[in-house]
Amino acid sequence: xxxxxxxxxxxxxxxxxxxxxxxxxxxxxxxxxxxxxxxxxxxxxxxxxxxxxxxxxxxxxxxxxxxxxxxxxxxxxxxxxxxxxxxxxxxxxxxxxxxxxxxxxxxxxxxxxxxxxxxxxxxxxxxxxxxxxxxxxxxxxxxxxxxxxxxxxxxxxxxxxxxxxxxxxxxxxxxxxxxxxxxxxxxxxxxxxxxxxxxxxxxxxxxxx
Numbered sequence: 001x002x003x004x005x006x007x008x009x010x011x012x013x014x015x016x017x018x019x020x021x022x023x024x025x026x027x028x029x030x031x032x033x034x035x036x037x038x039x040x041x042x043x044x045x046x047x048x049x050x051x052x053x054x055x056x057x058x059x060x061x062x063x064x065x066x067x068x069x070x071x072x073x074x075x076x077x078x079x080x081x082x083x084x085x086x087x088x089x090x091x092x093x094x095x096x097x098x099x100x101x102x103x104x105x106x107x108x109x110x111x112x113x114x115x116x117x118x119x120x121x122x123x124x125x126x127x128x129x130x131x132x133x134x135x136x137x138x139x140x141x142x143x144x145x146x147x148x149x150x151x152x153x154x155x156x157x158x159x160x161x162x163x164x165x166x167x168x169x170x171x172x173x174x175x176x177x178x179x180x181x182x183x184x185x186x187x188x189x190x191x192x193x194x195x196x197x198x199x200x201x202x203x204x205x206x207x208x209x
Contacts, residue, residue, distance in 0.1 A: 047071070055164055062190045069185070069194050071136055072161060078154065081195040086172075086182055089135045094174040103136040103170040103193075104143040104186070106155065110168045111138055114150060118193075136170060143171040143181075149195050151183055158185060158196075 047067070054064060071081055090101040103118055105111050120132025130137060155169055165187055172182045184195040 018126070031187070037141070060165060062103060062187070065187050065191050068162070068165075069191070073194065073196060075125060076157075078196050081182065081198065083193060083195060086195055086198075087134050090172055090174070090180075091123070093180065094133065097175060099174040100131065100133045100135070101172050101174040101179075102131075103134065104140055104173045105136075106143055106147070106169040106171055108128070108142055110142070110170060112136070112168060143173060145173070147171065147181075147183075147201050151199065155183070155185075 051064070051068060054060065069078075072078075094101040100120065102120070115138070117130070117138065118134065118136035119127055120130075120135025122128050122132055128135075159167060167185050167187055168191075169183060169185050170186075173179060181199060182195050183197040184193045186193045
């Protein structure tokens with residue numbers, strides 16, 4: 001998915017036809033998770049130096065933010081979920097309720113600044129200017145259901161680690177009694193969304209993935 005300013009259409013390859021939603025337990029298999037690749041030792045050392053120098057200079061381009069997020073999740077052994085597969089899964093569930101799934105900001109401060117929004121798609125997979133599956137708009141209210149403790153702890157660790165970056169956290173949601181929420185993190189503009197958690201319906205405490 002891409003960010004865009006209102007009235008600016010972002011190009012995107014149409015997704016595959018939605019598949020039958022798997023059981024929630026299937027979402028923790030390698031089929032949905034991304035497979036990370038460990039960098040060579042010398043490359044790791046060079047990147048560590050690059051990150052430190054960039055932080056001292058206040059240089060934080062989108063590509064570097066994404067690289068730092070990927071490295072963090074890899075080092076912390078936190079699984080990332082394939083966005084397209086999660087999108088199809090949630091689209092299938094939402095369509096059963098005649099709804100669309102959206103990204104709700106976790107907190108008020110997670111709203112994107114200005115007129116930035118995340119474009120969504122209709123049931124045919126076609127991009128729409130506003131609303132739609134996988135969308136975010138500044139008019140969306142923050143997520144209003146329970147989030148498990150271990151997810152909140154993970155959010156705090158990520159936020160504390162990236163004090164120099166204004167990260168934004170979002171939770172998937174649609175109008176259903178017991179949706180299966182996913183949580184993702186991103187930054188402004190063109191940093192791809194990183195889905196790093198899922199739980200089986202809203203709860204204060206839930207089994208870890």
